[in-house]
Amino acid sequence: MTATTSLEEIARRDLADLNSHIVGPDDPGYDAARAVHNGMIDRRPALLVRCSSAEDVARCIAFARAHEAPIAVRGGGHNGGGLGVVDDGIVIDLAGMAEVAVDPDSDSVRVGGGATWADVDRATAEYGRATPSGIISTTGVGGLTLGGGLGHLTRRFGLTIDSLLGADVVLADGSLVHASATEHPELFWALRGGGGNFGVVTSFEFQTHPIGTAVMAGPTFWPIEQMPEVMRFYREFLPAAPRAVNGFLAAMTVPPVDLFPEELHLRKVCAVMWCVVGSEEEATRLLAPVHDVGTPLLHGVGPMPHPGLQSLFDGLYTKGLQCYWRADFVNELSDELIEHHHEWAQKLPSMHSTMHLYPIDGAAHDVDATDTAFNYRDAQWAEVIFGVDPDPANADAIRDWCVGYWDATHPYSAGGAYVNFMMDEGQERVRATYRGNYDRLARVKAQYDPENFFRVNQNIQPAAGA
Ligand SMILES: Cc1cc2nc3c(=O)[nH]c(=O)nc-3n(C[C@H](O)[C@H](O)[C@H](O)COP(=O)(O)OP(=O)(O)OC[C@H]3O[C@@H](n4cnc5c(N)ncnc54)[C@H](O)[C@@H]3O)c2cc1C
Numbered sequence: 001m002t003a004t005t006s007l008e009e010i011a012r013r014d015l016a017d018l019n020s021h022i023v024g025p026d027d028p029g030y031d032a033a034r035a036v037h038n039g040m041i042d043r044r045p046a047l048l049v050r051c052s053s054a055e056d057v058a059r060c061i062a063f064a065r066a067h068e069a070p071i072a073v074r075g076g077g078h079n080g081g082g083l084g085v086v087d088d089g090i091v092i093d094l095a096g097m098a099e100v101a102v103d104p105d106s107d108s109v110r111v112g113g114g115a116t117w118a119d120v121d122r123a124t125a126e127y128g129r130a131t132p133s134g135i136i137s138t139t140g141v142g143g144l145t146l147g148g149g150l151g152h153l154t155r156r157f158g159l160t161i162d163s164l165l166g167a168d169v170v171l172a173d174g175s176l177v178h179a180s181a182t183e184h185p186e187l188f189w190a191l192r193g194g195g196g197n198f199g200v201v202t203s204f205e206f207q208t209h210p211i212g213t214a215v216m217a218g219p220t221f222w223p224i225e226q227m228p229e230v231m232r233f234y235r236e237f238l239p240a241a242p243r244a245v246n247g248f249l250a251a252m253t254v255p256p257v258d259l260f261p262e263e264l265h266l267r268k269v270c271a272v273m274w275c276v277v278g279s280e281e282e283a284t285r286l287l288a289p290v291h292d293v294g295t296p297l298l299h300g301v302g303p304m305p306h307p308g309l310q311s312l313f314d315g316l317y318t319k320g321l322q323c324y325w326r327a328d329f330v331n332e333l334s335d336e337l338i339e340h341h342h343e344w345a346q347k348l349p350s351m352h353s354t355m356h357l358y359p360i361d362g363a364a365h366d367v368d369a370t371d372t373a374f375n376y377r378d379a380q381w382a383e384v385i386f387g388v389d390p391d392p393a394n395a396d397a398i399r400d401w402c403v404g405y406w407d408a409t410h411p412y413s414a415g416g417a418y419v420n421f422m423m424d425e426g427q428e429r430v431r432a433t434y435r436g437n438y439d440r441l442a443r444v445k446a447q448y449d450p451e452n453f454f455r456v457n458q459n460i461q462p463a464a465g466a
Contacts, residue, residue: 007046007069007090014063021050021096033093034085036074037138039320040395041082045072048091051114054202057092058174061200064090065172065453072456073200076116076140080325081423083143083196086456094142097202102127107209108165113202115141118314120206121307129208130306132157135248135273136317137310145204146195147420147458148374150382152217152275152309153209155238155246155362161192161372162363163207169199172453176202190444193374194434195419196457197441198448216276216283217309218300221254226294227270227342228335233293234272234357235333239380243362245286247272251345251355255316264297268348274301275309317388321352324387324399326406327421328413329379330357337412344385344405349397352388355405357381375437379414384421419458430458439463 008024015022023033024047033048046069051057064071070089077084077095085091094114100123101110109131111120118137124130132153134144149160157163166180169187177199179188190198222230234249249272256265272290276283283301291299304312330337345355360379369377376382385405387398416433417425431438442463445452450462 007067010067011047011049011063011090015049015059018049018056018059021052021056023048023050034091035320036077036079036082036084037319038080038082038323039392040322040324041085043082043085043087045086045091046088048093050093050096052096054168054170054176057094057170057200057202058176060090060092061170061172061453062174070456071453073142073196073454074140075114075142076138076144077319078136078139079143080323080421083456083458089456092200094200094202102208107207109206109208111141111204111206113142113200113204117141117144117310118307121310124208125305125307127208128210128212130211131163131206131208132160133310135310136313137307138314138319141204142201143196144420146191146193146201148193148418150358150360150418152215152246153211153277154364155243155359156277157209158363158367159360159374160206161374162367163209164192164204165207166205167191167201168203169201171199172449172451186444187448190373190441190448192372193419193437194441194444194460197445197454197460199454211277211306214303214305215309216278216280216301217274217304218302219271219273220290220299220301221264221269221271221297222294223297224251224268224270224346227251227345228338229294230270230272231333231338231341232335233289237289238359239361242286244276244278244282246275246359246362248359249357251341251348253348253351253353255351257315261298266351267297268346269297270345276301316352320390322389322392322395322398324395324402325421325423326385326402327417328383328406328410329360329376329416329418330381330383330412331379331414332412333357333381334412337409340408340412344401344408347401349387349401350389350394352390353386353398353401354388355383355385357383369435370437373434373437373441375433375435376414376416376418382418382421383409383413384418385409422458427459427461430460433458434460
């Protein structure tokens with residue numbers, strides 16, 4: 001590259017047949033193309049390439065290596081730290097690789113590396129089945145899966161990675177391999193929780209699970225003043241409940257939408273968002289104790305098709321909001337910790353800001369800490385503190401609340417945090433998250449990506465001398 005020839009120009013020459021898929025700084029669509037979900041992230045790549053095949057991906061990798069350009073791999077672009085975009089480098093955008101093919105004979109589904117969960121949920125629901133994912137359907141399958149995957153079906157069917165059967169991966173040397181329990185098993189182990197460190201996954205194959213035509217889902221709201229009582233109930237009730245019951249706890253503000261009674265609009269509440277895989281009768285019976293806790297403002301659990309549940313909050317957490325994240329794994333909700341939650345929940349700085357506690361138990365505990373790269377199998381909850389607001393002028397306020405809340409609660413945590421709920425928090429935090437699995441991940445990294453080419457992620461550094 002000379003001073004007068006930009007990386008984009010060279011790409012347009014060397015990758016001429018991908019020309020119509022390249023977006024550069026002078027293109028009218030550049031700002032839309034570089035934008036990720038988190039509006040706080042404002043990075044300017046040299047170019048973005050919209051790939052539509054593993055071959056396109058391999059060619060972008062070869063091109064980037066030849067020009068020593070950093071790359072970011074973008075699945076759904078939801079990552080809080082903005083890992084789907086990089087300054088002055090190349091974004092490999094997989095959004096065009098969103099094909100989904102259900103195989104009803106093997107109860108599995110094959111999914112392109114750039115699909116969103118909405119694509120998957122719609123297709124599997126046709127067969128009364130689902131693969132566990134998160135709680136927002138616009139999230140990318142790629143990033144969510146490679147980090148672990150926590151959501152409404154965790155207690156019943158495990159983490160998303162527990163349903164992963166195999167993956168097609170373009171490696172740093174441009175070769176395409178299939179990783180599964182029998183092919184490249186170490187790579188397959190590392191992909192299940194190790195993030196985007198090992199290559200570009202162009203296709204995932206998942207097991208699907210029976211959920212019928214609808215799950216029983218919806219929230220219970222309590223006044224925020226009753227949060228301590230609700231949390232003390234929740235810490236006992238949920239771990240002892242049958243796996244059919246999932247419920248993540250939230251401190252939140254009721255959005256002013258028709259779904260909720262007007263008198264609750266903009267009221268701060270403590271909530272549990274339930275999802276029961278079972279009949280209406282079962283859900284009513286299993287959730288009966290909930291009505292005896294405090295004075296619920298609303299108990300809105302009813303039948304809901306799984307894709308409907310998955311997209312329930314999509315309209316609330318839209319692309320472009322300012323988002324600041326902090327997270328922890330938590331084993332115990334002590335009375336003291338609950339008091340800190342109560343204090344900070346009352347200070348929610350905006351309507352969108354929230355704190356969630358996602359259960360990690362039931363089927364997620366069937367898998368051992370060393371069976372996949374996701375180490376914190378013994379944790380009981382994944383906590384995320386999520387400062388969110390549409391207005392950039394409030395960025396400092398949501399960040400300060402988020403950090404203040406985390407500072408108060410972190411001393412009670414189990415140590416690391418779920419990688420998909422982290423921003424850029426440094427190497428020590430990444431190590432704390434993988435604990436005893438870090439060294440093995442570093443060896444797999446040294447084997448499959450010895451030069452740390454894939455480094456725009458929660459980075460695992462190649463083991464020295466491996
Ligand atoms: C509103 C909101 C709600 C969320 N809710 C949940 C939830 O309920 N449960 C949960 O588990 N997580 C949740 N998340 C977190 C989410 O899992 C992470 O943000 C995840 O990184 C998003 O994946 P993505 O593909 O959309 O992101 P991207 O920003 O595109 O990518 C994130 C990382 O994954 C890598 N990557 C993505 N796709 C591939 C691929 N095909 N091959 C290789 N590397 C790839 C990227 O390089 C990058 O390092 C939520 C996020 C948001 C914004």
